[in-house]
Amino acid sequence: ETLSGTYPLGQMNLLETLINTSTVPQVVEYTLYGVIPGQVCESPPITILVTVYPDLEGTFNPDPAYVCNPGECTNLTINPIGGTGNYVNFQWSGQGVNGSGATVQVCPVTPTVYTVTFTDDLGCIGIESIEVTIKDPVTVTIDPQELLVCKDGIEGNTDAIFADVTSGSAPYLLTWTNPPGINGYGSPFFTPWDDRYLLLEESSQNTSGTLLLTVTDSWGCTGTATAFVAVDQGPQPTFTNLPVPCGSNLVDL
Numbered sequence: 001e002t003l004s005g006t007y008p009l010g011q012m013n014l015l016e017t018l019i020n021t022s023t024v025p026q027v028v029e030y031t032l033y034g035v036i037p038g039q040v041c042e043s044p045p046i047t048i049l050v051t052v053y054p055d056l057e058g059t060f061n062p063d064p065a066y067v068c069n070p071g072e073c074t075n076l077t078i079n080p081i082g083g084t085g086n087y088v089n090f091q092w093s094g095q096g097v098n099g100s101g102a103t104v105q106v107c108p109v110t111p112t113v114y115t116v117t118f119t120d121d122l123g124c125i126g127i128e129s130i131e132v133t134i135k136d137p138v139t140v141t142i143d144p145q146e147l148l149v150c151k152d153g154i155e156g157n158t159d160a161i162f163a164d165v166t167s168g169s170a171p172y173l174l175t176w177t178n179p180p181g182i183n184g185y186g187s188p189f190f191t192p193w194d195d196r197y198l199l200l201e202e203s204s205q206n207t208s209g210t211l212l213l214t215v216t217d218s219w220g221c222t223g224t225a226t227a228f229v230a231v232d233q234g235p236q237p238t239f240t241n242l243p244v245p246c247g248s249n250l251v252d253l
Contacts, residue, residue, distance in 0.1 A: 020052040027051050054082040056126025065132045068221035073107040083120035091117045108132050138168035138223030140215045146228045149199055161197040168217035179209025179229050
């Protein structure tokens with residue numbers, strides 16, 4: 001490039017667009033010589049170093065981002081890359097943003113796009129956006145909702161309890177929590193997951209209790225349902241041995 005100007009107090013401009021497509025800073029070196037018009041002698045060279053930083057970009061964690069229920073909160077973190085590497089300012093926009101900095105808490109009531117503008121210490125700007133969605137609720141019912149079992153392992157009602165998951169994202173993990181003193185187990189019946197539950201009576205159980213079912217879907221969202229387990233103590237017979245009359249071989253009990 002040949003630049004022209006006046007001396008002293010003259011200005012010479014070199015206009016170039018420098019783009020750094022890498023992920024690390026790059027240095028562009030310019031060498032300047034001064035020449036008086038009509039003469040062949042040059043001034044000593046002057047070296048100018050221009051540092052070109054990569055564009056500011058960023059990734060989100062988590063991505064994809066979601067909540068399981070409207071109004072539920074989750075954390076969003078922006079991980080900037082590029083620029084000088086020293087990030088000094090973060091500005092978030094969107095529904096229900098709490099906090100500041102690279103990590104904030106967001107609590108969307110409806111699916112919401114969140115935008116963050118971040119700058120480095122030289123004032124370079126990056127802008128990124130992400131949508132936080134709301135997953136379908138996990139809905140489950142139990143049938144029957146009340147079951148009668150017998151104490152001490154005496155034969156009684158041994159019907160199974162069945163679960164029906166009607167919404168959420170398959171596959172599901174079904175976790176059955178027993179009432180104190182009663183054991184049972186889940187097993188697949190209508191579906192690939194443990195949608196049937198069989199109770200095993202325990203002799204130590206004296207009181208009724210609540211059976212809890214927790215369903216976790218593929219997104220980690222949960223739903224619950226309960227059934228009441230009533231423990232029948234059974235009859236408590238007593239025997240009375242009456243004296244045997246003389247000359248009789250019959251005994252009343």
